[in-house]
Amino acid sequence: MSAVYALYPDGDSAGRAVNGLRAAGVSGDAITVITGEPIEHHEFFETDKATWMWYIASFGGLVGLLFATWLTRMTELAWPLKTGNMPIVAWWPNLIIMFELTMLFAILSAVITLLVTAGLPGRRSKIYDPRVMDGRILVGVADPADAAAVERALAGAGAAEVIRN
Amino acid sequence: MSEASSRKLSDDLLRPLLETSWRFYALVAFLGSIVLMGLCTWAYQMYMGFGMTGINNPIFWAFYITNFVFWIGISHAGTLISAILRLVNAGWRRPVTRCAEVITAFALMIGALFPIIHLGRPWLFFWLMPYPSERLIWPNFRSPLVWDFFAITTYLTGSVLFLVLPMIPDFALVRDKTTGWRRRVYGALSLGWTGTPKQWHRLESAMSIMAIAIIPVAVSVHTIVSFDFSMAPVPMWHSTMFGPYFVAGAIFSGIAGLIIAMAALRKFLHLEAYLQPLHFQNLGKLLLLMSLLWAYFVFAERLTIWYGNEPSEIAVMYVTQKGSFAPLYWTMVVCNFVIPFTVLSLRKLRTISGCVVASFGVVVGMWLERFLIVVPSLGHKYLPYSWGVYRPRPVELMITVATFAAMTLLYVLFSKLVPIISIWEMKAGQHPTHAPTPAVARREAVLGETHA
Numbered sequence: 103m104s105a106v107y108a109l110y111p112d113g114d115s116a117g118r119a120v121n122g123l124r125a126a127g128v129s130g131d132a133i134t135v136i137t138g139e140p141i142e143h144h145e146f147f148e149t150d151k152a153t154w155m156w157y158i159a160s161f162g163g164l165v166g167l168l169f170a171t172w173l174t175r176m177t178e179l180a181w182p183l184k185t186g187n188m189p190i191v192a193w194w195p196n197l198i199i200m201f202e203l204t205m206l207f208a209i210l211s212a213v214i215t216l217l218v219t220a221g222l223p224g225r226r227s228k229i230y231d232p233r234v235m236d237g238r239i240l241v242g243v244a245d246p247a248d249a250a251a252v253e254r255a256l257a258g259a260g261a262a263e264v265i266r267n
Numbered sequence: 268m269s270e271a272s273s274r275k276l277s278d279d280l281l282r283p284l285l286e287t288s289w290r291f292y293a294l295v296a297f298l299g300s301i302v303l304m305g306l307c308t309w310a311y312q313m314y315m316g317f318g319m320t321g322i323n324n325p326i327f328w329a330f331y332i333t334n335f336v337f338w339i340g341i342s343h344a345g346t347l348i349s350a351i352l353r354l355v356n357a358g359w360r361r362p363v364t365r366c367a368e369v370i371t372a373f374a375l376m377i378g379a380l381f382p383i384i385h386l387g388r389p390w391l392f393f394w395l396m397p398y399p400s401e402r403l404i405w406p407n408f409r410s411p412l413v414w415d416f417f418a419i420t421t422y423l424t425g426s427v428l429f430l431v432l433p434m435i436p437d438f439a440l441v442r443d444k445t446t447g448w449r450r451r452v453y454g455a456l457s458l459g460w461t462g463t464p465k466q467w468h469r470l471e472s473a474m475s476i477m478a479i480a481i482i483p484v485a486v487s488v489h490t491i492v493s494f495d496f497s498m499a500p501v502p503m504w505h506s507t508m509f510g511p512y513f514v515a516g517a518i519f520s521g522i523a524g525l526i527i528a529m530a531a532l533r534k535f536l537h538l539e540a541y542l543q544p545l546h547f548q549n550l551g552k553l554l555l556l557m558s559l560l561w562a563y564f565v566f567a568e569r570l571t572i573w574y575g576n577e578p579s580e581i582a583v584m585y586v587t588q589k590g591s592f593a594p595l596y597w598t599m600v601v602c603n604f605v606i607p608f609t610v611l612s613l614r615k616l617r618t619i620s621g622c623v624v625a626s627f628g629v630v631v632g633m634w635l636e637r638f639l640i641v642v643p644s645l646g647h648k649y650l651p652y653s654w655g656v657y658r659p660r661p662v663e664l665m666i667t668v669a670t671f672a673a674m675t676l677l678y679v680l681f682s683k684l685v686p687i688i689s690i691w692e693m694k695a696g697q698h699p700t701h702a703p704t705p706a707v708a709r710r711e712a713v714l715g716e717t718h719a
Contacts, residue, residue, distance in 0.1 A: 111270060137462050139694040142695075149464050150468055151464075153468065155469065155472045159476045174408045181404055188409055192408075195408055195409045198417070198491065199408055199413075199417050201483075202420075202421045203421070205480050205483065205484045206420070206421040209425045209476075209481070213428050213477075215473070216432070216472070220470065221459070222458040223459050225459055230461055232444075235273075236277070237273030238270060
């Protein structure tokens, strides 16, 4: 396993590096970008934005709603005891349980989707440098087919140092 | 942001984790001893029986349920405020959100403990949970107490996740900035976070979904707590306005709790550069708004009861305003309205100290408000032969004091183990695209100079 990467001080130079790598024939999926914080309004950071998380959370909420409907109705019918002159299946109070479980399942679905799609928990990426936590932006390629071309592209974007490991 | 300022920000906000003075240990020992005394008192109450409390016929709810409602109210500081500020993308929220979200998590845990303490036989708590017992008797979903269980469980789960998820990138930062056991522990907590665009986008999506979901849940929680009262035909409880009244009161006390916590963090952790006068100014304005809203609800409630002139309700109203509860009632009015209105409506007084003074008043006032909702109504139900008197006993006082110590202790320990201000969010806020407009920057600079 090998990797070639460089650290950049700002989004503009990191953007140039990503463009340089693409120009050198490296596919977008093979380029690794790592930042210590989200960096908006840079094209290289806009990758992988599309997600099904909203739909999955909505579906999770629907499952919660159906589960709560089943739970409240089933338990009320399992021991049909008249309480406070309410009907056996009392929809007004049941709505509260249905609302809470809808929200709970939606939240849990969103969190599970986050963990699965973001690869958490997982092993750290092949390319990593703790200096990203000081505001630098890492751009690199793991297992490059043409390491020399990658090095040239990274250096051409203004990297002070290109690291190969 | 430049590498130097990024490093400075990390160093400043990681300092509380890496440097420990003797004062920290002394404070933990002091608070821990109070919490231990509280636990011993609870054990004593369990051993001796519930008769050790001042609770008696007809006042079956008193200090413990007051504390339950109070702490659930305090919990509204965090997640709700943080979620709203996240959704409206308020830039000034960045140093505030985690301080606030922690309050929610701990206050909910403490609040949820009180119904269990109040059970007398707390080991039977699991009867509230929906599970098929050997006789297939399920909890009665038509009971407001079961609604509480579901509402608090959902809110606590959501709030803890809402707090923990944005901590993952900061755990990764601590992992990369430390050595030894810290590196191993925070490495495990960071779940292998690296910071790829995909991870950041997923985190932001999850936080947006949770922010949208958690706001109605937060509102529902205190509405459902109010249903514990308003579903009962008890004088001054059986009211349709109890839901919004409780929610407004909860947000009110929650903001006050947040201001106090932020002021303490600012002073003791030396976070003056991050928790600035602007944050206190903004929260102070919110507190003023909630004070006015609280006064409006109290006026609407009291006017309706006075005008209706229903004897049982008038009896409760007058015992609070003119009778034995009058000192507590008027203290509540002063603490919840007179002090915050006076201090926060005058710009000169809306300083950090002014906000803290008003907030302490509100915390005291809101605890009294909860007490005055619970006890006078139960003590003056309909026919005078069934009226009763309640006096708290030492066990209740000790357990109440211990929960305040527990809240402080948990907060202190949290701020020792986790960056209390979200470092990555602060850094993201300092990127050029997030820089304030010149007018805002000028105003912030002026406020900073005036109130620093």
